[in-house]
Amino acid sequence: MSKRKVLTLDERVCVLELSKNKSARKIADELGVGKTQIQNILKRKAEVLEDVENNVSGHRKRLRHTTGNEDINDLVFKWFTDVTARRMPVSGPLLQAQALRFAQELGVETFKASTGWLASFLKRNNIVLGTMSGERGDVDNDVVNDWKSKLPNICAGYHPKDIFNMDETGLFYRDTTRKSYHFER
The missing domain is CATH 1.10.10.60 (Homeodomain-like)
Structure with a gap:
């Protein structure tokens, strides 16, 4: 007796797409799983689409368990x-x-x-x-223009040699903000 094959999220999405023009039996034969498993996926279509919308990994095979939190x-x-x-x-x-x-x-x-x-x-x-690579974030042009008008007043009284970019100072010596959590693509 063979072991049951569990479909990944990507494969379940494929099942949903194939169900538009194929029967559950044909899809099951094509993917090498049972017809009941295909029917259960079609029954839980909303859960599959919700997982896709919530950025769940396409490699995930099992349903999400509740944690109480x-x-x-x-x-x-x-x-x-x-x-x-x-x-x-x-x-x-x-x-x-x-x-x-x-x-x-x-x-x-x-x-x-x-x-x-x-x-x-x-x-x-x-x-x-x-x-993180590249610039830290895009800035709205209105904000840039607003700061261009404010900056001469802020810098008044300072010599140009005493004005620095933040990344040119010692404060960035141990800057760890280049690494950040983000959604896997």
């Missing part, structure tokens, strides 16, 4: 999405601190943002650590 996880995920959209660097301790803050606001006293929680959160949401 879904409220906290959802808030941290929304916060993370917002912060990374603004191209701000995010570290593990920052994610843990944010999770603890949300837990405190929700009145969950038993929650601990452990390294195990962090690893599970990152894996569950398909988030990886990587090096």
Whole structure:
């Protein structure tokens, strides 16, 4: 007797696409799985599409398990999405601190943002650590023009030789913000 083949998320999406013009039996034969498994995937179409929308890894084979901290996880995920959209660097301790803050606001006293929680959160949401390259973020042209008018007043009284870029100072000696968590592509 052969071992049961479990389809990845990418393969389940493929099943949904194939179901538009093929029967469950034909899809099952093509993928080498049982007809019941294909029918179950078609029945859970909404869950599959939700996982795709929520950036779940395409290599994931099993359904997501509930942890009991879904409220906290959802808030941290929304916060993370917002912060990374603004191209701000995010570290593990920052994610843990944010999770603890949300837990405190929700009145969950038993929650601990452990390294195990962090690893599970990152894996569950398909988030990886990587090096940021290029500029830190785009700036709106209106903001640039506004600062161009303000800058001469701010720099008044200083000699040009005493004005530096931040990345030309010793403050960036131990700059670790080049590495940040981001969604895996």
